[in-house]
Amino acid sequence: MNNINSRPGFFAAFFGFKRMVSPFFITLVYFLGLIGIIACVVKHIMQGPNLPGYLVGYMDQYVPGDMQTYVAYALVVLGGFLVILVWRFVCELLISLFGIFNRLSEIKVLLGEPVSAAASAARVKATIAPAKAKREKPKKPTKANKEKAIAIAAAAPVVAAVAEAKEAVEEAAEKAKDSDNSNDDGPEDDDPPRSRRRRR
Incomplete structure (x- = not known):
């Protein structure tokens, strides 16, 4: 099996789309977006909450005049929190999709390799032995x-x-x-x- 850490293997995987680099970039974009959302919330709080017109109309009807400012600040913070949750969900969904692609690529490589009987037995033993040892772990006497x-x-x-x-x-x-x-x-x-x- 070729060493994928070597430079030719790395460039072949990068330019041939054999390995996806998207999870790293999605994580980077997630943190940049998170910083941007927090900055927008802080900006709205510092400038004073500028709510949309329909929310201002509802607040005039249902919220007393003294409480409108506090409710507006609370809505800005709550809206920022909800935007962060949605942003996190979208990024996790994208990372999961690219992770599935990478895992299927690894399975394809493993299935394509000719494996001898001894190597297959060793691979099965290496897979089963840790689980069996974990399951049969002796209990300490109390x-x-x-x-x-x-x-x-x-x-x-x-x-x-x-x-x-x-x-x-x-x-x-x-x-x-x-x-x-x-x-x-x-x-x-x-x-x-x-x-x-x-x-x-």
């Missing part, structure tokens, strides 16, 4: 977590003993149930031999 771990370790033998006792009780209950079933299945008339002899 005092509450340490106390919880100690309590769990201390309770482990008790839990094991309770589980063993529960299993023993269940086994005993099953044996008792089996013995009751075997007694119920036997013949109802089990007389000992002596009782049989007496009956004879």
Whole structure:
């Protein structure tokens, strides 16, 4: 891949419109416009607010005479703030459009290059490894977590003993149930031999 920082590469990108320089100039124009807007607001405040005729008519109708000057100054400041917001929005929109163009140009260059399997695997690994490491970042043990771990370790033998006792009780209950079933299945008339002899 050619070094784009070299002078021939720079001039080729500049005169061939392969790299857009507009974001830098748009940022510069934004700051110049911002200074101009602030200067206009200060100028209007220093000279006295010269509002348009329709605003003067509204102020004569709805604003008392003593408050008209203060309201006019407030409208000048508010108008300057709104103009700054609109100017910022327009400049951000233009920068975003040129940024999209630059990003698509980079993608086009990357797709056009023949990439070996090893380089492709290294590129994927370099992309995925930081995200995976960030996701699997170990948490620092806190005092509450340490106390919880100690309590769990201390309770482990008790839990094991309770589980063993529960299993023993269940086994005993099953044996008792089996013995009751075997007694119920036997013949109802089990007389000992002596009782049989007496009956004879």
